[in-house]
Amino acid sequence: MEISKMKIKDDFIQGNDRIKILSNRGKPTAIPPEWQPVLDSCSILIVIPDMHMYIHGENLDNFSYGADAMLHFLSHCGKLKKKLARNGKTLRLYQTGDIYELRFPSKSPTGSNVGPGEITLSDSSYGKIVNTLDSLRTHYIYGNHDFELRHYLGYKFFANEGKVHLEHGFAADKWSDFSNPKAPLWEPGQFLFKTAREIEMILSKLLVATSIIQPDEHFAIGVKSGKTERGNYPSPSTYATKHPNQSKYYEKRLKTNKDGAKTKICIIAHTHQPYLNANVDGGKYILADAGAWTEGRSDFAVVTNEEIAVCRYKRK
Amino acid sequence: MKNLEKFRAIAGMFLLFIVIAVMMQACIGGCASKCAIHEPDAENFRSKVPSSTLQASFSEGKLVPGMPYFVVQEMFQECGNRRGIPVASVGSRQELKEVEGWNRQSYDPNIKVYMDKYKTEFGELAVWYRFQDFYRMEVKAGDSFYAYWQDSIKSSLIDYLTDRDNVMVQSSLTGIPDDAACFGEIRHLDNPKYNTTYYYELTKVDSITLYLEPADPDYYPIQKIEVNGEPEEFFQWRSAK
Numbered sequence: 099m100e101i102s103k104m105k106i107k108d109d110f111i112q113g114n115d116r117i118k119i120l121s122n123r124g125k126p127t128a129i130p131p132e133w134q135p136v137l138d139s140c141s142i143l144i145v146i147p148d149m150h151m152y153i154h155g156e157n158l159d160n161f162s163y164g165a166d167a168m169l170h171f172l173s174h175c176g177k178l179k180k181k182l183a184r185n186g187k188t189l190r191l192y193q194t195g196d197i198y199e200l201r202f203p204s205k206s207p208t209g210s211n212v213g214p215g216e217i218t219l220s221d222s223s224y225g226k227i228v229n230t231l232d233s234l235r236t237h238y239i240y241g242n243h244d245f246e247l248r249h250y251l252g253y254k255f256f257a258n259e260g261k262v263h264l265e266h267g268f269a270a271d272k273w274s275d276f277s278n279p280k281a282p283l284w285e286p287g288q289f290l291f292k293t294a295r296e297i298e299m300i301l302s303k304l305l306v307a308t309s310i311i312q313p314d315e316h317f318a319i320g321v322k323s324g325k326t327e328r329g330n331y332p333s334p335s336t337y338a339t340k341h342p343n344q345s346k347y348y349e350k351r352l353k354t355n356k357d358g359a360k361t362k363i364c365i366i367a368h369t370h371q372p373y374l375n376a377n378v379d380g381g382k383y384i385l386a387d388a389g390a391w392t393e394g395r396s397d398f399a400v401v402t403n404e405e406i407a408v409c410r411y412k413r414k
Numbered sequence: 415m416k417n418l419e420k421f422r423a424i425a426g427m428f429l430l431f432i433v434i435a436v437m438m439q440a441c442i443g444g445c446a447s448k449c450a451i452h453e454p455d456a457e458n459f460r461s462k463v464p465s466s467t468l469q470a471s472f473s474e475g476k477l478v479p480g481m482p483y484f485v486v487q488e489m490f491q492e493c494g495n496r497r498g499i500p501v502a503s504v505g506s507r508q509e510l511k512e513v514e515g516w517n518r519q520s521y522d523p524n525i526k527v528y529m530d531k532y533k534t535e536f537g538e539l540a541v542w543y544r545f546q547d548f549y550r551m552e553v554k555a556g557d558s559f560y561a562y563w564q565d566s567i568k569s570s571l572i573d574y575l576t577d578r579d580n581v582m583v584q585s586s587l588t589g590i591p592d593d594a595a596c597f598g599e600i601r602h603l604d605n606p607k608y609n610t611t612y613y614y615e616l617t618k619v620d621s622i623t624l625y626l627e628p629a630d631p632d633y634y635p636i637q638k639i640e641v642n643g644e645p646e647e648f649f650q651w652r653s654a655k
Contacts, residue, residue, distance in 0.1 A: 200518075200520070204519075205496075206496045210517055210518070210519040211517075211519060213500065214523040215498050215500040215523070215526075218523075218631065219497065219528065222632045225629065225631030229545065229629050232628070247523065249512065250520075250524055251522075285515045288515070288518065289516040
Protein backbone atom coordinates (compact mmCIF):
# COMPACT_ATOMS: atom_id res chain seq x y z
CA MET A 99 0.00 0.00 0.00
CA GLU A 100 1.38 3.38 -0.95
CA ILE A 101 1.86 5.62 2.07
CA SER A 102 0.72 9.19 1.59
CA LYS A 103 3.87 11.24 2.19
CA MET A 104 3.34 14.80 3.31
CA LYS A 105 5.58 17.40 4.83
CA ILE A 106 4.07 19.97 7.16
CA LYS A 107 5.91 22.98 5.75
CA ASP A 108 5.52 22.11 2.08
CA ASP A 109 2.13 20.43 2.08
CA PHE A 110 0.26 22.14 4.90
CA ILE A 111 1.78 25.53 5.66
CA GLN A 112 2.52 26.24 1.96
CA GLY A 113 4.04 29.64 2.61
CA ASN A 114 1.31 30.96 4.89
CA ASP A 115 3.40 33.22 7.12
CA ARG A 116 0.71 33.33 9.78
CA ILE A 117 1.42 29.71 10.67
CA LYS A 118 4.35 29.18 13.03
CA ILE A 119 5.58 25.86 14.34
CA LEU A 120 5.96 26.06 18.13
CA SER A 121 7.23 22.62 19.06
CA ASN A 122 10.73 21.26 18.54
CA ARG A 123 12.22 24.74 18.24
CA GLY A 124 10.14 25.62 15.22
CA LYS A 125 10.73 22.43 13.26
CA PRO A 126 8.34 19.56 12.57
CA THR A 127 9.05 16.45 14.62
CA ALA A 128 9.81 13.45 12.45
CA ILE A 129 7.67 10.37 12.92
CA PRO A 130 9.87 7.24 12.97
CA PRO A 131 9.69 5.40 9.63
CA GLU A 132 8.84 2.12 11.36
CA TRP A 133 5.60 3.70 12.66
CA GLN A 134 4.45 4.87 9.25
CA PRO A 135 1.77 5.14 8.13
CA VAL A 136 0.28 6.60 11.31
CA LEU A 137 -2.87 7.83 9.56
CA ASP A 138 -5.07 5.24 7.86
CA SER A 139 -7.91 7.26 6.32
CA CYS A 140 -6.58 10.77 5.86
CA SER A 141 -3.39 12.43 4.67
CA ILE A 142 -3.30 15.41 7.03
CA LEU A 143 -4.88 15.56 10.48
CA ILE A 144 -5.55 18.95 12.08
CA VAL A 145 -6.45 19.18 15.76
CA ILE A 146 -8.16 22.34 17.01
CA PRO A 147 -8.17 22.59 20.81
CA ASP A 148 -10.30 24.42 23.38
CA MET A 149 -12.14 27.48 22.09
CA HIS A 150 -14.58 28.19 24.93
CA MET A 151 -16.93 30.25 22.78
CA TYR A 152 -19.46 32.19 24.88
CA ILE A 153 -21.97 34.92 24.09
CA HIS A 154 -20.14 37.51 21.99
CA GLY A 155 -19.86 40.90 23.64
CA GLU A 156 -20.33 39.59 27.16
CA ASN A 157 -17.53 40.24 29.61
CA LEU A 158 -17.19 36.51 30.27
CA ASP A 159 -16.47 35.80 26.58
CA ASN A 160 -12.79 35.29 25.84
CA PHE A 161 -12.92 33.75 22.37
CA SER A 162 -13.77 36.90 20.43
CA TYR A 163 -10.15 38.11 20.38
CA GLY A 164 -9.12 35.04 18.38
CA ALA A 165 -12.25 34.73 16.20
CA ASP A 166 -10.80 36.50 13.19
CA ALA A 167 -7.68 34.35 13.26
CA MET A 168 -9.88 31.26 13.43
CA LEU A 169 -11.82 32.33 10.32
CA HIS A 170 -8.58 32.85 8.41
CA PHE A 171 -7.18 29.55 9.63
CA LEU A 172 -10.32 27.70 8.56
CA SER A 173 -10.16 29.40 5.18
CA HIS A 174 -6.58 28.12 4.79
CA CYS A 175 -7.68 24.60 5.79
CA GLY A 176 -10.71 24.77 3.49
CA LYS A 177 -8.68 25.70 0.40
CA LEU A 178 -6.15 22.99 1.15
CA LYS A 179 -8.89 20.43 1.77
CA LYS A 180 -10.43 21.13 -1.68
CA LYS A 181 -7.03 20.98 -3.36
CA LEU A 182 -6.20 17.66 -1.73
CA ALA A 183 -9.66 16.26 -2.52
CA ARG A 184 -9.03 16.84 -6.25
CA ASN A 185 -6.08 14.43 -5.89
CA GLY A 186 -8.04 11.91 -3.90
CA LYS A 187 -6.48 12.91 -0.57
CA THR A 188 -8.24 13.91 2.66
CA LEU A 189 -7.51 16.67 5.13
CA ARG A 190 -9.41 15.91 8.32
CA LEU A 191 -10.20 18.33 11.09
CA TYR A 192 -10.90 17.50 14.69
CA GLN A 193 -12.11 19.91 17.35
CA THR A 194 -11.13 18.17 20.57
CA GLY A 195 -13.57 19.58 23.08
CA ASP A 196 -14.63 22.72 24.92
CA ILE A 197 -15.73 24.34 21.67
CA TYR A 198 -18.41 26.10 23.70
CA GLU A 199 -18.35 27.39 27.25
CA LEU A 200 -21.56 25.75 28.41
CA ARG A 201 -20.65 26.06 32.07
CA PHE A 202 -21.50 29.77 32.01
CA PRO A 203 -24.98 31.21 32.53
CA SER A 204 -27.56 31.77 29.83
CA LYS A 205 -28.86 35.30 29.32
CA SER A 206 -32.40 33.99 29.12
CA PRO A 207 -34.50 34.01 32.28
CA THR A 208 -34.36 30.22 32.57
CA GLY A 209 -31.62 30.38 35.19
CA SER A 210 -29.83 27.66 33.33
CA ASN A 211 -26.52 27.43 31.51
CA VAL A 212 -26.00 28.82 28.03
CA GLY A 213 -26.62 26.71 24.92
CA PRO A 214 -24.79 26.45 21.56
CA GLY A 215 -27.53 28.32 19.66
CA GLU A 216 -27.39 31.30 21.99
CA ILE A 217 -23.63 31.43 21.45
CA THR A 218 -23.54 30.97 17.67
CA LEU A 219 -26.31 33.49 17.07
CA SER A 220 -24.66 36.10 19.30
CA ASP A 221 -22.39 37.27 16.50
CA SER A 222 -22.17 36.56 12.77
CA SER A 223 -18.50 35.56 13.09
CA TYR A 224 -19.34 32.88 15.66
CA GLY A 225 -22.06 31.38 13.50
CA LYS A 226 -19.76 31.54 10.51
CA ILE A 227 -16.98 29.75 12.40
CA VAL A 228 -19.24 26.90 13.49
CA ASN A 229 -20.86 26.59 10.06
CA THR A 230 -17.41 26.57 8.44
CA LEU A 231 -16.24 23.83 10.80
CA ASP A 232 -19.35 21.84 9.83
CA SER A 233 -18.83 22.45 6.12
CA LEU A 234 -15.27 21.13 6.49
CA ARG A 235 -16.78 17.96 7.97
CA THR A 236 -15.04 18.52 11.29
CA HIS A 237 -15.17 15.69 13.80
CA TYR A 238 -16.04 16.73 17.32
CA ILE A 239 -14.88 15.41 20.66
CA TYR A 240 -16.63 16.75 23.75
CA GLY A 241 -14.85 18.23 26.74
CA ASN A 242 -15.81 19.09 30.31
CA HIS A 243 -17.07 22.55 29.37
CA ASP A 244 -19.39 21.15 26.69
CA PHE A 245 -20.03 17.78 28.26
CA GLU A 246 -23.75 17.94 27.44
CA LEU A 247 -22.94 17.58 23.75
CA ARG A 248 -22.12 13.91 24.30
CA HIS A 249 -25.80 13.11 23.69
CA TYR A 250 -25.73 14.32 20.10
CA LEU A 251 -24.69 12.89 16.79
CA GLY A 252 -21.14 13.76 15.83
CA TYR A 253 -19.75 14.26 19.33
CA LYS A 254 -17.48 11.60 20.77
CA PHE A 255 -15.40 11.02 23.90
CA PHE A 256 -12.39 9.87 21.91
CA ALA A 257 -11.28 8.99 18.41
CA ASN A 258 -8.58 6.85 16.89
CA GLU A 259 -7.19 8.01 13.57
CA GLY A 260 -4.88 5.18 12.63
CA LYS A 261 -2.18 5.19 15.30
CA VAL A 262 -3.24 8.56 16.69
CA HIS A 263 -5.49 8.65 19.74
CA LEU A 264 -7.47 11.84 20.31
CA GLU A 265 -9.22 12.81 23.51
CA HIS A 266 -10.07 16.04 25.30
CA GLY A 267 -7.92 15.31 28.36
CA PHE A 268 -10.32 15.72 31.29
CA ALA A 269 -10.27 11.98 32.08
CA ALA A 270 -6.94 12.47 33.84
CA ASP A 271 -8.32 14.91 36.39
CA LYS A 272 -9.24 13.98 39.94
CA TRP A 273 -12.45 14.86 41.76
CA SER A 274 -10.65 17.69 43.54
CA ASP A 275 -9.97 19.41 40.22
CA PHE A 276 -13.74 19.72 39.61
CA SER A 277 -13.06 19.39 35.90
CA ASN A 278 -13.76 15.74 35.29
CA PRO A 279 -17.47 15.07 34.63
CA LYS A 280 -16.88 11.41 35.42
CA ALA A 281 -15.44 12.09 38.88
CA PRO A 282 -17.48 12.54 42.11
CA LEU A 283 -18.81 15.98 43.12
CA TRP A 284 -18.63 17.33 39.56
CA GLU A 285 -22.36 18.13 39.52
CA PRO A 286 -22.45 20.26 42.70
CA GLY A 287 -19.13 21.74 41.70
CA GLN A 288 -20.51 22.93 38.34
CA PHE A 289 -23.63 24.30 40.00
CA LEU A 290 -21.48 26.41 42.34
CA PHE A 291 -19.20 27.40 39.47
CA LYS A 292 -22.13 28.66 37.38
CA THR A 293 -23.52 30.52 40.37
CA ALA A 294 -20.16 32.17 40.90
CA ARG A 295 -20.08 33.23 37.24
CA GLU A 296 -23.60 34.64 37.56
CA ILE A 297 -22.41 36.81 40.44
CA GLU A 298 -19.41 37.76 38.34
CA MET A 299 -21.72 38.83 35.50
CA ILE A 300 -23.50 41.21 37.86
CA LEU A 301 -20.17 42.49 39.13
CA SER A 302 -18.94 43.05 35.57
CA LYS A 303 -22.06 45.13 34.81
CA LEU A 304 -21.17 47.34 37.78
CA LEU A 305 -17.60 47.64 36.58
CA VAL A 306 -18.86 48.62 33.10
CA ALA A 307 -21.31 51.14 34.58
CA THR A 308 -18.47 52.77 36.50
CA SER A 309 -16.20 52.65 33.41
CA ILE A 310 -13.64 50.52 35.18
CA ILE A 311 -13.86 48.05 32.29
CA GLN A 312 -15.21 48.41 28.74
CA PRO A 313 -18.59 46.87 27.84
CA ASP A 314 -17.04 44.14 25.69
CA GLU A 315 -13.82 43.72 27.65
CA HIS A 316 -13.09 40.30 29.02
CA PHE A 317 -13.59 39.92 32.74
CA ALA A 318 -13.55 36.49 34.36
CA ILE A 319 -11.73 35.76 37.58
CA GLY A 320 -9.02 33.17 37.16
CA VAL A 321 -8.98 33.38 33.37
CA LYS A 322 -6.29 35.15 31.37
CA SER A 323 -7.76 37.72 29.03
CA GLY A 324 -7.44 36.91 25.35
CA LYS A 325 -6.92 40.57 24.53
CA THR A 326 -3.13 40.05 24.67
CA GLU A 327 -1.88 37.65 22.04
CA ARG A 328 0.17 34.82 23.52
CA GLY A 329 2.29 32.93 21.06
CA ASN A 330 4.94 31.54 23.37
CA TYR A 331 5.78 27.87 23.67
CA PRO A 332 6.22 27.10 27.38
CA SER A 333 9.19 24.90 28.07
CA PRO A 334 8.11 21.25 27.77
CA SER A 335 9.79 20.55 31.09
CA THR A 336 7.08 22.61 32.80
CA TYR A 337 4.25 20.44 31.50
CA ALA A 338 4.81 17.62 33.98
CA THR A 339 4.88 20.05 36.94
CA LYS A 340 1.94 22.21 35.83
CA HIS A 341 -0.21 19.35 34.51
CA PRO A 342 0.97 16.23 36.33
CA ASN A 343 -2.42 14.53 35.90
CA GLN A 344 -2.35 14.68 32.11
CA SER A 345 1.36 13.96 31.86
CA LYS A 346 1.25 10.81 34.00
CA TYR A 347 -2.13 9.53 32.92
CA TYR A 348 -1.67 9.74 29.15
CA GLU A 349 1.92 8.56 29.16
CA LYS A 350 0.79 5.55 31.17
CA ARG A 351 -2.06 4.88 28.73
CA LEU A 352 0.39 4.91 25.83
CA LYS A 353 2.81 2.57 27.60
CA THR A 354 0.09 0.12 28.60
CA ASN A 355 -1.59 0.21 25.17
CA LYS A 356 -4.95 1.11 26.73
CA ASP A 357 -6.10 2.64 23.45
CA GLY A 358 -5.08 -0.22 21.23
CA ALA A 359 -1.79 -1.92 20.59
CA LYS A 360 -1.06 0.13 17.52
CA THR A 361 -1.49 3.57 19.14
CA LYS A 362 1.74 5.50 18.95
CA ILE A 363 0.62 9.09 19.32
CA CYS A 364 -1.80 10.66 21.79
CA ILE A 365 -3.06 14.21 21.28
CA ILE A 366 -5.08 15.94 23.98
CA ALA A 367 -6.07 19.50 24.87
CA HIS A 368 -7.81 20.74 28.08
CA THR A 369 -4.69 22.20 29.75
CA HIS A 370 -4.36 25.18 27.39
CA GLN A 371 -0.60 24.57 27.27
CA PRO A 372 0.85 23.50 23.91
CA TYR A 373 3.29 20.62 24.32
CA LEU A 374 5.00 17.88 22.40
CA ASN A 375 7.05 15.08 23.89
CA ALA A 376 8.51 12.68 21.34
CA ASN A 377 10.44 10.83 24.00
CA VAL A 378 7.73 8.99 25.93
CA ASP A 379 9.10 5.66 27.16
CA GLY A 380 12.44 6.21 25.47
CA GLY A 381 11.01 7.38 22.17
CA LYS A 382 8.43 4.62 21.76
CA TYR A 383 5.51 7.08 21.86
CA ILE A 384 4.59 10.71 21.33
CA LEU A 385 2.34 12.73 23.64
CA ALA A 386 1.13 16.09 22.39
CA ASP A 387 -1.16 18.78 23.72
CA ALA A 388 -2.73 20.99 21.06
CA GLY A 389 -2.89 23.98 23.45
CA ALA A 390 -5.84 26.34 23.21
CA TRP A 391 -7.60 28.84 20.96
CA THR A 392 -8.56 31.19 23.77
CA GLU A 393 -6.84 33.20 26.53
CA GLY A 394 -4.80 34.91 23.85
CA ARG A 395 -3.60 31.70 22.27
CA SER A 396 -4.38 30.31 18.81
CA ASP A 397 -2.72 26.90 18.83
CA PHE A 398 -3.42 23.74 16.91
CA ALA A 399 -1.66 20.46 16.09
CA VAL A 400 -0.96 18.96 12.69
CA VAL A 401 -0.05 15.36 11.86
CA THR A 402 0.98 13.74 8.60
CA ASN A 403 2.39 10.27 8.09
CA GLU A 404 5.88 11.72 8.29
CA GLU A 405 5.70 14.57 10.78
CA ILE A 406 3.89 16.09 13.75
CA ALA A 407 3.94 19.62 15.08
CA VAL A 408 2.12 21.90 17.48
CA CYS A 409 1.67 25.26 15.80
CA ARG A 410 0.03 28.62 16.19
CA TYR A 411 -1.88 30.85 13.80
CA LYS A 412 -0.84 34.44 14.28
CA ARG A 413 -3.38 37.21 14.60
CA LYS A 414 -3.00 39.90 11.99
CA MET B 415 -70.65 36.45 65.75
CA LYS B 416 -67.15 37.79 66.33
CA ASN B 417 -65.67 34.60 64.79
CA LEU B 418 -67.97 34.88 61.79
CA GLU B 419 -66.91 38.49 61.22
CA LYS B 420 -63.26 37.47 61.51
CA PHE B 421 -63.83 34.70 59.02
CA ARG B 422 -65.55 37.07 56.58
CA ALA B 423 -62.68 39.56 56.91
CA ILE B 424 -60.07 36.89 56.23
CA ALA B 425 -62.06 35.43 53.34
CA GLY B 426 -62.52 38.89 51.89
CA MET B 427 -58.82 39.65 52.09
CA PHE B 428 -58.00 36.28 50.54
CA LEU B 429 -60.42 36.90 47.69
CA LEU B 430 -58.97 40.34 47.11
CA PHE B 431 -55.49 38.84 47.03
CA ILE B 432 -56.56 36.27 44.42
CA VAL B 433 -58.19 38.94 42.26
CA ILE B 434 -55.07 41.12 42.41
CA ALA B 435 -52.84 38.11 41.61
CA VAL B 436 -54.97 37.15 38.60
CA MET B 437 -55.03 40.74 37.34
CA MET B 438 -51.26 40.94 37.68
CA GLN B 439 -50.83 37.70 35.72
CA ALA B 440 -53.12 38.98 33.00
CA CYS B 441 -51.25 42.23 32.96
CA ILE B 442 -47.87 40.52 32.71
CA GLY B 443 -49.24 38.50 29.82
CA GLY B 444 -51.04 41.32 28.08
CA CYS B 445 -49.60 44.55 29.34
CA ALA B 446 -45.89 43.71 28.80
CA SER B 447 -44.25 46.41 26.78
CA LYS B 448 -44.60 46.03 23.03
CA CYS B 449 -41.53 46.04 20.82
CA ALA B 450 -41.02 49.18 18.81
CA ILE B 451 -40.52 48.41 15.13
CA HIS B 452 -37.65 50.18 13.41
CA GLU B 453 -37.54 50.65 9.67
CA PRO B 454 -34.86 48.29 8.25
CA ASP B 455 -32.12 49.83 6.15
CA ALA B 456 -33.52 49.88 2.60
CA GLU B 457 -30.21 50.54 0.89
CA ASN B 458 -28.56 47.65 2.70
CA PHE B 459 -31.46 45.41 1.77
CA ARG B 460 -31.35 46.41 -1.90
CA SER B 461 -27.61 45.75 -2.10
CA LYS B 462 -27.74 42.38 -0.37
CA VAL B 463 -31.05 41.00 -1.69
CA PRO B 464 -31.29 41.32 -5.48
CA SER B 465 -34.51 39.28 -5.84
CA SER B 466 -37.20 41.51 -7.32
CA THR B 467 -39.92 39.58 -5.47
CA LEU B 468 -38.31 40.19 -2.09
CA GLN B 469 -37.52 43.82 -2.96
CA ALA B 470 -41.14 44.41 -3.90
CA SER B 471 -42.27 43.00 -0.56
CA PHE B 472 -39.77 45.21 1.25
CA SER B 473 -41.01 48.35 -0.46
CA GLU B 474 -44.55 47.37 0.54
CA GLY B 475 -43.42 47.09 4.18
CA LYS B 476 -43.94 43.34 4.24
CA LEU B 477 -41.71 40.87 6.01
CA VAL B 478 -41.93 37.62 4.02
CA PRO B 479 -40.30 34.17 4.09
CA GLY B 480 -37.04 34.17 2.17
CA MET B 481 -35.84 37.50 3.54
CA PRO B 482 -32.61 37.28 5.53
CA TYR B 483 -32.74 37.30 9.31
CA PHE B 484 -30.87 40.60 9.52
CA VAL B 485 -34.10 42.34 8.49
CA VAL B 486 -35.76 41.07 11.68
CA GLN B 487 -32.72 42.09 13.72
CA GLU B 488 -32.93 45.62 12.33
CA MET B 489 -36.67 45.85 12.87
CA PHE B 490 -36.49 44.80 16.50
CA GLN B 491 -33.06 46.13 17.38
CA GLU B 492 -34.18 47.66 20.64
CA CYS B 493 -36.40 44.84 21.77
CA GLY B 494 -34.93 42.95 24.68
CA ASN B 495 -36.83 39.77 23.84
CA ARG B 496 -35.13 36.43 23.92
CA ARG B 497 -34.07 35.49 20.40
CA GLY B 498 -32.85 32.38 18.71
CA ILE B 499 -34.99 29.88 20.60
CA PRO B 500 -33.93 26.50 19.21
CA VAL B 501 -36.87 24.43 18.00
CA ALA B 502 -37.13 21.03 16.38
CA SER B 503 -38.70 22.19 13.14
CA VAL B 504 -40.10 25.20 11.34
CA GLY B 505 -43.44 26.01 12.92
CA SER B 506 -42.72 24.29 16.20
CA ARG B 507 -42.99 26.54 19.25
CA GLN B 508 -41.61 24.08 21.74
CA GLU B 509 -38.13 24.96 22.85
CA LEU B 510 -35.77 22.10 22.15
CA LYS B 511 -34.15 21.57 25.45
CA GLU B 512 -32.80 18.64 27.39
CA VAL B 513 -32.23 19.04 31.11
CA GLU B 514 -29.87 16.93 33.13
CA GLY B 515 -28.08 17.10 36.44
CA TRP B 516 -28.49 20.18 38.54
CA ASN B 517 -30.42 22.37 36.09
CA ARG B 518 -27.90 21.91 33.30
CA GLN B 519 -29.53 22.26 29.92
CA SER B 520 -28.36 21.27 26.48
CA TYR B 521 -29.45 21.74 22.88
CA ASP B 522 -28.49 19.68 19.87
CA PRO B 523 -26.12 21.88 17.83
CA ASN B 524 -26.95 19.84 14.71
CA ILE B 525 -30.44 21.30 14.62
CA LYS B 526 -30.21 24.90 13.46
CA VAL B 527 -33.82 26.00 13.37
CA TYR B 528 -34.64 29.01 15.49
CA MET B 529 -37.65 31.05 16.52
CA ASP B 530 -38.04 34.62 17.69
CA LYS B 531 -41.21 36.02 19.21
CA TYR B 532 -42.07 39.70 19.43
CA LYS B 533 -45.05 41.55 20.89
CA THR B 534 -45.87 44.30 18.43
CA GLU B 535 -48.65 46.81 17.96
CA PHE B 536 -49.98 44.53 15.21
CA GLY B 537 -50.01 41.45 17.41
CA GLU B 538 -47.57 38.77 18.46
CA LEU B 539 -45.14 37.99 15.69
CA ALA B 540 -43.35 34.62 15.57
CA VAL B 541 -40.58 34.19 13.04
CA TRP B 542 -38.74 30.99 12.18
CA TYR B 543 -35.35 31.01 10.45
CA ARG B 544 -32.77 28.36 9.83
CA PHE B 545 -29.46 27.27 8.42
CA GLN B 546 -30.00 26.17 4.82
CA ASP B 547 -28.16 23.94 2.42
CA PHE B 548 -29.28 22.24 -0.77
CA TYR B 549 -29.92 18.93 0.92
CA ARG B 550 -31.98 20.35 3.79
CA MET B 551 -34.10 22.39 1.37
CA GLU B 552 -34.73 19.29 -0.79
CA VAL B 553 -33.27 20.77 -3.96
CA LYS B 554 -33.83 18.35 -6.79
CA ALA B 555 -32.80 17.81 -10.39
CA GLY B 556 -35.05 19.84 -12.65
CA ASP B 557 -35.62 22.73 -10.22
CA SER B 558 -35.13 26.12 -11.86
CA PHE B 559 -32.06 27.98 -10.76
CA TYR B 560 -31.43 31.72 -11.09
CA ALA B 561 -28.02 33.22 -10.34
CA TYR B 562 -27.89 36.95 -9.69
CA TRP B 563 -24.57 38.69 -10.23
CA GLN B 564 -24.26 42.46 -10.43
CA ASP B 565 -27.15 43.46 -12.69
CA SER B 566 -27.49 40.19 -14.55
CA ILE B 567 -29.58 37.11 -13.92
CA LYS B 568 -28.55 33.80 -15.45
CA SER B 569 -30.85 30.82 -15.39
CA SER B 570 -30.44 27.10 -15.66
CA LEU B 571 -31.85 23.89 -14.25
CA ILE B 572 -30.45 21.95 -11.31
CA ASP B 573 -28.61 18.87 -12.52
CA TYR B 574 -27.42 17.19 -9.34
CA LEU B 575 -25.87 17.72 -5.92
CA THR B 576 -22.29 16.59 -5.33
CA ASP B 577 -22.48 17.60 -1.68
CA ARG B 578 -25.01 19.27 0.57
CA ASP B 579 -23.42 22.62 -0.27
CA ASN B 580 -22.37 21.95 -3.86
CA VAL B 581 -24.71 21.91 -6.82
CA MET B 582 -24.24 21.35 -10.55
CA VAL B 583 -26.52 23.00 -13.09
CA GLN B 584 -27.41 21.71 -16.52
CA SER B 585 -26.31 24.63 -18.66
CA SER B 586 -23.36 26.96 -18.40
CA LEU B 587 -23.80 30.22 -16.48
CA THR B 588 -21.86 32.29 -18.98
CA GLY B 589 -21.28 35.92 -18.17
CA ILE B 590 -20.60 35.31 -14.50
CA PRO B 591 -16.88 34.95 -13.78
CA ASP B 592 -15.54 32.01 -11.82
CA ASP B 593 -15.16 32.67 -8.08
CA ALA B 594 -17.82 35.38 -8.27
CA ALA B 595 -20.11 35.75 -5.27
CA CYS B 596 -23.75 35.40 -6.32
CA PHE B 597 -27.20 35.35 -4.93
CA GLY B 598 -29.26 32.31 -5.85
CA GLU B 599 -32.95 31.63 -6.21
CA ILE B 600 -34.34 28.16 -6.74
CA ARG B 601 -37.93 27.66 -7.87
CA HIS B 602 -38.79 24.14 -6.91
CA LEU B 603 -40.48 21.88 -9.41
CA ASP B 604 -41.98 19.33 -7.08
CA ASN B 605 -41.45 20.32 -3.46
CA PRO B 606 -44.36 20.15 -1.03
CA LYS B 607 -42.65 22.38 1.51
CA TYR B 608 -41.10 25.19 -0.51
CA ASN B 609 -42.02 26.97 -3.74
CA THR B 610 -38.92 29.16 -3.83
CA THR B 611 -35.78 29.16 -1.73
CA TYR B 612 -33.03 31.79 -1.59
CA TYR B 613 -29.27 31.42 -1.11
CA TYR B 614 -27.31 34.45 -0.04
CA GLU B 615 -23.69 33.37 -0.21
CA LEU B 616 -23.09 31.34 -3.34
CA THR B 617 -19.77 31.15 -5.13
CA LYS B 618 -19.64 30.19 -8.79
CA VAL B 619 -16.84 27.62 -8.90
CA ASP B 620 -16.90 26.98 -12.64
CA SER B 621 -19.40 27.24 -15.51
CA ILE B 622 -21.78 24.69 -14.03
CA THR B 623 -20.84 24.40 -10.35
CA LEU B 624 -22.01 26.51 -7.46
CA TYR B 625 -20.84 26.28 -3.89
CA LEU B 626 -22.80 27.49 -0.89
CA GLU B 627 -20.45 29.27 1.51
CA PRO B 628 -20.77 28.50 5.23
CA ALA B 629 -23.59 30.70 6.37
CA ASP B 630 -23.45 33.86 8.39
CA PRO B 631 -26.50 33.58 10.69
CA ASP B 632 -27.48 37.15 9.79
CA TYR B 633 -28.39 35.67 6.39
CA TYR B 634 -30.37 32.68 7.58
CA PRO B 635 -33.53 32.95 5.47
CA ILE B 636 -36.84 33.41 7.24
CA GLN B 637 -38.87 30.25 6.80
CA LYS B 638 -42.26 31.02 8.30
CA ILE B 639 -44.23 33.81 9.88
CA GLU B 640 -47.14 33.65 12.31
CA VAL B 641 -49.11 36.56 13.71
CA ASN B 642 -51.16 35.97 16.83
CA GLY B 643 -50.59 32.25 16.50
CA GLU B 644 -51.83 31.98 12.92
CA PRO B 645 -49.71 31.32 9.81
CA GLU B 646 -49.42 34.36 7.55
CA GLU B 647 -47.78 34.93 4.20
CA PHE B 648 -46.32 38.18 5.42
CA PHE B 649 -46.05 40.56 8.39
CA GLN B 650 -46.94 44.12 7.45
CA TRP B 651 -44.71 46.42 9.45
CA ARG B 652 -45.77 49.61 7.63
CA SER B 653 -48.04 50.70 4.81
CA ALA B 654 -46.61 50.55 1.28
CA LYS B 655 -44.47 53.54 0.28
